[in-house]
Amino acid sequence: QITYIVVPxxxxxxxxxxxxxxxxxxxxxxxxxxxxFLTPPFGWSLIFMKGVAPRGIKTTDIYKGAIPFVIIQLGALGLLVAFPQIALWLPEAIGW
Structure with a gap:
């Protein structure tokens, strides 16, 4: 994955x-x-969802159903960028 290259x-x-x-x-x-994991074309959660969905469910239906969750996730990511203390209060509370 690209993470193994970019992060180091x-x-x-x-x-x-x-x-x-x-x-x-x-x-x-x-x-x-x-x-x-929730965004096409390589969203593993979407691929797994398609694998367990009934036959009548199309891949596009799964993609459309994931949109609200992607928006929520991006909003949470934006909040973490804007307010780092959201993510850091617990580690600081336990002494990290």
Missing amino acids: LFMPFLAGYPEFSMVWIAILIAMNLQTS
Whole structure:
């Protein structure tokens, strides 16, 4: 996957900036990957859904049904970018 290539390339640069928390970056990457599972053409969740759906359900129906969840996921990702403390309060509370 592209994640195995891109993350090791950019992590050393991001680690050099004290304003970027590595926990926050990891959460952003995880949220972004979770969003990718719901988007065509390589949305694994959509492919699995098609595999278990009844015969009358078309792939386009599954794609249309995933749209609200993708919007919610992108909204949550936007909130995490705008307000990093949403993702960092718990790690800070437990002493990370």
